[in-house]
Amino acid sequence: MNPIGNLNKIFESRIRLGVMSILMVNDEVNFNDLKQMLEVTDGNLASHLNTLEENGYLKVHKGFIGRKTNTTYAITSAGEKAFKGHLVALEYMIKFTK
Amino acid sequence: MTDQQHLQTLSDIRRMMERSSRFLSLSGLSGISAGISALAGAAIARKWLVDYYYRWNTSGVHNHDDFELLKFRLIVLGFCVMIVALCGGAFFTWRKARRNGLPIWDRTARNVLINVALPLAAGGAFIGGLLFNHLETLVAPTCLVFYGLALINTSKYTLPDVRYLGILETILGIVNLFFLRKGLYFWAIGFGLLHIIYGALMWWKYERKGSLQSIS
Numbered sequence: 001m002n003p004i005g006n007l008n009k010i011f012e013s014r015i016r017l018g019v020m021s022i023l024m025v026n027d028e029v030n031f032n033d034l035k036q037m038l039e040v041t042d043g044n045l046a047s048h049l050n051t052l053e054e055n056g057y058l059k060v061h062k063g064f065i066g067r068k069t070n071t072t073y074a075i076t077s078a079g080e081k082a083f084k085g086h087l088v089a090l091e092y093m094i095k096f097t098k
Numbered sequence: 099m100t101d102q103q104h105l106q107t108l109s110d111i112r113r114m115m116e117r118s119s120r121f122l123s124l125s126g127l128s129g130i131s132a133g134i135s136a137l138a139g140a141a142i143a144r145k146w147l148v149d150y151y152y153r154w155n156t157s158g159v160h161n162h163d164d165f166e167l168l169k170f171r172l173i174v175l176g177f178c179v180m181i182v183a184l185c186g187g188a189f190f191t192w193r194k195a196r197r198n199g200l201p202i203w204d205r206t207a208r209n210v211l212i213n214v215a216l217p218l219a220a221g222g223a224f225i226g227g228l229l230f231n232h233l234e235t236l237v238a239p240t241c242l243v244f245y246g247l248a249l250i251n252t253s254k255y256t257l258p259d260v261r262y263l264g265i266l267e268t269i270l271g272i273v274n275l276f277f278l279r280k281g282l283y284f285w286a287i288g289f290g291l292l293h294i295i296y297g298a299l300m301w302w303k304y305e306r307k308g309s310l311q312s313i314s
Binding site: 018091094 | 101104105107108112114117118119201204205
């Protein structure tokens, strides 16, 4: 069996990995909090979030606080499953390819 | 990718999960400074109480106004101690966050404050009710129990060790219920001694290395 066959290509970017890690342990996180925690620029984060959303790993909820937009992100069950699979694959690799 | 990179990836994931869900800047020194303020407050309160009983014993009659004044002064003292302890705690936590380059005010800090404030507000209202009904002897144990429950509640969002401090405070409050007139001593143990011990342990466990590095 190919030891890296189960790694998910979507999670190869460190920012996407970070987003998924944060959303695994938090119900709902807004754009600014994600930006602050990952220390990335708006555009960079937005494009990575788009990729994750297109793959059905994220639920996006656009809302307002007063007049300011407040977009929050949450993980979907597909995203949770995919991310857990990725972690198992990573662990497997480290254990058995030595 | 090599194994080293994969290990790095795993530790990145762990770090992001922890940092986004727990407020990690809570400093052990906060606990120590809160404990010292509590002990100082307890010493002042003890002096006032001793003076009050001295006046009572020498005059031989219960003076209602004197008692009301004592009660008022003790409540004010309690609030003052709380404010000093909060300021000290905020300062050391702010310092630790700055050293580690972490934001002081983010969603994790918000979570801690909300979850500590809810049981404390309930406790505050409860104590208001006790004072209203002249059940002063129950105030000290109630403070300890609600404070302990607040810590247990918020431990999910910050250093997990806070949970044990919360459990001890709650137990101490319940024991205090069986030794009602010794409230001041239980206060001094719970808010003073336990905070100092807890703070020293936390500093030793999480911060010692960091501060030694910044000195050298």
